[in-house]
Amino acid sequence: MSLNMVTLVGRAGRDPEIRYFESGxxxxxxxxxxxxxxxxxxxDKPDWFDLEIWxxxxxIAGEYVKKGSLIGVSGSxxxxxxxxxxxxxxxxxxxxxxxxLELLGSRRDGGADSSPDEEDF
Incomplete structure (x- = not known):
């Protein structure tokens, strides 16, 4: 049996970079x-991870995630x-x-414009 699963909760280090391809x-x-x-x-130094979302x-990440937003992600x-x-x-x-992707921030902390568990993608 093999398993490659990663779950992380942290803050966006920069605004997302979005690329649109000719294929859509x-x-x-x-x-x-x-x-x-x-x-x-x-x-207290954070660990940094590069994320790729398709x-x-x-x-949704491009629209709602900003630098400093608290998010949760799972993937591989x-x-x-x-x-x-x-x-x-x-x-x-x-x-x-x-x-x-889970948007965990609230309007109060300057994160995503939703309350915890309200947005889950």
């Missing part, structure tokens, strides 16, 4: 900062691979392919 497909890219539980006295969910871990044009070196970076 929509892609949304953004970063997510997730705080990790730290021991007393340790510096289709209707990407359109994948790796984006490419060859550096200058050094010809093979490169890769982890990416979370989002299947589900």
């Amino acid at each position: 497909t929509v892609k949304c890219s953004l970063t997510l900062a997730v705080n990790r539980l730290r021991r007393k006295g340790e510096e 289709g209707k969910t990407a359109e 871990l994948a790796f984006s691979r490419w060859t550096d044009k200058v050094t010809k070196e093979a490169k890769e970076r982890p990416v979370i392919k989002v299947d589900r």
